[in-house]
Amino acid sequence: MRLDSHKKETRIASLLIEDLFGLNRTALISRGTDPISAKDLQTYRHAINSVIADYPYQYVTGTAHFYGRKFSVSKSTLIPRNETEELVYHVLDKVKYGRVVDIGTGTGAIGITLKLENPELDVIITDISEEALQIAEKNKQALKTDVTVLQGDILSPLIRKKIRVDVLISNPPYIADFETNLMSKSTLKHEPHSALFAREEGLYFYRQIIEGLDEVLNMDGQVFFEIGFNQGDKVKGLFLSRWPNSTVEIIKDINGLDRIIYAKWVN
Numbered sequence: 001m002r003l004d005s006h007k008k009e010t011r012i013a014s015l016l017i018e019d020l021f022g023l024n025r026t027a028l029i030s031r032g033t034d035p036i037s038a039k040d041l042q043t044y045r046h047a048i049n050s051v052i053a054d055y056p057y058q059y060v061t062g063t064a065h066f067y068g069r070k071f072s073v074s075k076s077t078l079i080p081r082n083e084t085e086e087l088v089y090h091v092l093d094k095v096k097y098g099r100v101v102d103i104g105t106g107t108g109a110i111g112i113t114l115k116l117e118n119p120e121l122d123v124i125i126t127d128i129s130e131e132a133l134q135i136a137e138k139n140k141q142a143l144k145t146d147v148t149v150l151q152g153d154i155l156s157p158l159i160r161k162k163i164r165v166d167v168l169i170s171n172p173p174y175i176a177d178f179e180t181n182l183m184s185k186s187t188l189k190h191e192p193h194s195a196l197f198a199r200e201e202g203l204y205f206y207r208q209i210i211e212g213l214d215e216v217l218n219m220d221g222q223v224f225f226e227i228g229f230n231q232g233d234k235v236k237g238l239f240l241s242r243w244p245n246s247t248v249e250i251i252k253d254i255n256g257l258d259r260i261i262y263a264k265w266v267n
Helices: 011-021 025-030 038-052 057-061 082-094 109-117 130-142 156-160 177-182 185-190 204-211 232-242
Strands: 063-066 069-072 098-103 121-127 148-151 165-170 217-226 247-252 258-264
Touching: 011 038, 011 057, 038 057, 057 063, 063 109, 069 109, 069 130, 082 109, 082 165, 082 217, 082 258, 098 109, 109 121, 109 130, 109 165, 121 130, 121 156, 130 148, 148 156, 165 204, 204 217, 204 232, 232 247, 232 258
Parallel strands: 098 121, 098 165, 121 148, 165 217
Antiparallel strands: 063 069, 217 258, 247 258
């Protein structure tokens, strides 16, 4: 059951042991020759076989690591990515106070992390999926985080409650239907397509949010989007065509690819 012989990252073996049994590398070494129970061995073998069969190891363990913390995940939520940690980093760098909303929160990783890293922020997290919000609520409770959880589609929870915010953040579905060839088999087979794909060549949710900013964003508000590597100019164009007086910046990720749209919104 060697992971590398199946073109899987070998580090996944250590992550499985840590998340399934609570044993990090140091604890594992300290056990020495202590035998593993038959039940634990069966659990571990099943986990390895699942990964070999392209099942995400985060779904096997029910947890994902994000910004140094563990978040619960389920098949109803997208697995938090390392790239999204860069989005959080840039928000924390530019935003020190105010009311913040994370649209399409999924596991709650973005909004909950922002609140934990900067308690001065008043954070709201939203999602249309009741199942996803159950996981977000679980993470909120587990990490003892004071964030407001609202259910609804895109901006509707804010509009319905007449809530205005200073900062809007979203990592929405942004993959076009014709881009499946760019995705891993694991992601395509197992992660929720509703959290991955968007109409209008991946631009649908950006357009919907941008069009409604005047209903939810305070004057001189800030907007942060995670985007696909080929969407920077397109999303920037959408923004400036609707709000031409705004300032819009494309931020590249650690790999030099377009990853974040940052905008100072002016009505």
